Amino acid sequence: MDFAPIDINSVLVVDDDADVCKRLSRLLTEVAGDALVVSHAGSIAEAKRHLNDAVFSLALVDVSLPDGSGIELIQSIGTDWPELATVVVSAFAEEKMIVSALQSGAIGYLLKERDDLELVLSLRSLMRGGAPIDPLIARHILGMLVTPPVQDLPREHTEVDATDVQLSQRELEILQMVSRGLSNRDISEVLGLSKLTVEAHNKHIYRKLSVKSRTQAVFEARAMGLVP
Structure with missing residues (x-):
């Protein structure tokens, strides 16, 4: 959602x-x-x-x-x-x-x-x-989400987390913006994409992370070290 x-x-x-x-x-x-x-x-x-x-x-x-x-x-x-x-x-x-x-x-x-x-x-x-x-x-x-900075984590751990969910570079970029509280409209303006395209990327992110909302997506992504 x-x-x-x-x-x-x-x-x-x-x-x-x-x-x-x-x-x-x-x-x-x-x-x-x-x-x-x-x-x-x-x-x-x-x-x-x-x-x-x-x-x-x-x-x-x-x-x-x-x-x-x-x-x-x-x-x-x-x-x-x-x-x-x-x-x-x-x-x-x-x-x-x-x-x-x-x-x-x-x-x-x-x-x-x-x-x-x-x-x-x-x-x-x-x-x-x-x-x-x-x-x-x-x-x-x-x-619950306080974790060491990504650069302090073992390289193998960070790479495995990112690979496991198989996010594209664009999806990771959008997920990072979502974690900062940007709306789909804000993201579309920053990236020069249509709002529908951003929404489609969000749906792909939700599916790959097995979540149903932005709150859950950010929660899971932070837990895996994908976003700060």
Whole structure:
């Protein structure tokens, strides 16, 4: 899934806490306006019924649900409703859970404890093509990705990593730009390519790295030493 701007017009909030659902509905309306349609589901089963009956542009998913983990739902969405963007909104910030959510296809991870303004700013970033990650979560991720500089790694290790995924020079160049936060439009302007060409390269990168989003691609590429 690429990080294209999301037209927030129909949102599914998956959380079994009624007060949380009301709060998120209020914040979403502040972000997207009164025309926004928000549906609520208190379980994975109820969420799937909603997903089968309607089309949503965004799903906000808690990781702790009565009938299972929200990460299981995110995985199902990636398989059965791949065009639907999912963002975790949780009270939990455990490292394993964060990684699992992002690897399963979530494009953001927010914490319920943040105040209304912080959550509103994060949700608004989705409309600009952003991938909202709570600062605390971002620190967790950066901590996991701290590795020695590429030049300090054994030459054999770096070469094997790059060869294993078989990225072309152009794909590696685009991946490095993605890791710096450039959008597809920015990359197309820098490289003098069409936006469609950049998107095609991104799809090839995702396939070769066995990932579904830019967040996952950067995560995997940094873990393999392909980008700083």
